[in-house]
Amino acid sequence: MTMAATVKYDEVEAGQQIPAVEYQVRRVNLVMYAGASGDFNPIHWNERYAKAVGLPDVIAHGMFTMAQGGRFVTDWAGDPAAVVDYGVRFSSMVVVPDDDSGATIVVSGLIEEKLEDKRVVVVLTAKSGDARVLSKARAVVQLS
Amino acid sequence: MALNRDFVGRTYEASASYEVSRVKIREFAAAIGDQNPIYHDREAAIAAGHPDVVAPPTFPIVFSLGNTGGALADPELGLDYSMVVHGEQRFEYQRPIYAGDELICTSTITEIRGVGRNEFLTLRSDITTVSGEPVCRTYNTIVERGGAA
Numbered sequence: 001m002t003m004a005a006t007v008k009y010d011e012v013e014a015g016q017q018i019p020a021v022e023y024q025v026r027r028v029n030l031v032m033y034a035g036a037s038g039d040f041n042p043i044h045w046n047e048r049y050a051k052a053v054g055l056p057d058v059i060a061h062g063m064f065t066m067a068q069g070g071r072f073v074t075d076w077a078g079d080p081a082a083v084v085d086y087g088v089r090f091s092s093m094v095v096v097p098d099d100d101s102g103a104t105i106v107v108s109g110l111i112e113e114k115l116e117d118k119r120v121v122v123v124l125t126a127k128s129g130d131a132r133v134l135s136k137a138r139a140v141v142q143l144s
Numbered sequence: 145m146a147l148n149r150d151f152v153g154r155t156y157e158a159s160a161s162y163e164v165s166r167v168k169i170r171e172f173a174a175a176i177g178d179q180n181p182i183y184h185d186r187e188a189a190i191a192a193g194h195p196d197v198v199a200p201p202t203f204p205i206v207f208s209l210g211n212t213g214g215a216l217a218d219p220e221l222g223l224d225y226s227m228v229v230h231g232e233q234r235f236e237y238q239r240p241i242y243a244g245d246e247l248i249c250t251s252t253i254t255e256i257r258g259v260g261r262n263e264f265l266t267l268r269s270d271i272t273t274v275s276g277e278p279v280c281r282t283y284n285t286i287v288e289r290g291g292a293a
Contacts, residue, residue, distance in 0.1 A: 036176075038210065039205075067200065070176075070202050071200075080199075080240070081198050083235075087283070088234075089232045139201075
């Protein structure tokens with residue numbers, strides 16, 4: 001058996017949209033991410049520290065936001081191993097208040113280009129409120 | 145303070161290999177809120193055609209970020225870590241990472257540049273198996289706010 005994406009190359013077109021998915025971020029998610037990633041920068045969990053260094057509140061790890069974009073792509077492709085290249089620029093902060101709803105990251109995608117070897121370029125848009133939190137977010141995905 | 149350009153080209157090899165475990169992949173997947181069984185369950189991963197559970201695309205940050213052996217904290221570099229934010233990140237895979245992989249990470253400071261009042265430092269990490277098979281290359285750009293002022 002070979003691993004394979006569930007999305008077929010022949011069934012997608014350049015210009016095709018991938019519908020938006022919302023991801024919620026609460027403080028507990030940042031605490032979990034700090035532990036799992038080893039990034040314990042207090043701006044991601046300590047409101048007192050974050051405000052002292054001039055931030056509006058605790059902010060999400062950029063890598064947490066990038067991971068939500070990765071999750072969007074792997075869920076669409078149907079195979080976590082289908083992502084062969086994934087890069088982003090962090091363009092704005094995701095501010096996470098200390099309440100029950102936290103913040104929301106909305107990720108959507110566009111198939112920008114079909115490459116050779118059944119690969120496609122997916123460009124992502126990630127927003128929190130009105131702010132674009134990722135720019136130049138681009139994944140190359142191996143389809144079947 | 146401007147960063148010391150003498151650090152461009154310096155390479156840091158991890159002193160020990162990094163063993164990718166099922167438990168760490170599960171912990172990382174749970175932390176990013178991803179319940180995909182291919183991250184959590186070996187049988188599900190095998191049923192999907194993988195040799196073992198697969199690491200999420202951004203997983204290599206776990207062992208690549210701290211791989212400079214403290215070079216980024218070297219006073220000679222002049223980096224004020226309290227002003228650092230993450231600028232850009234990229235993962236370029238030669239093959240997926242699986243539980244059971246034993247990986248070596250070699251990191252090189254490839255560029256330091258000033259843009260406006262900020263300093264940008266880019267670190268490239270080449271990740272291979274212990275037998276030298278290329279697995280992934282990562283590019284990490286950090287920004288020191290106000291560093292060039």
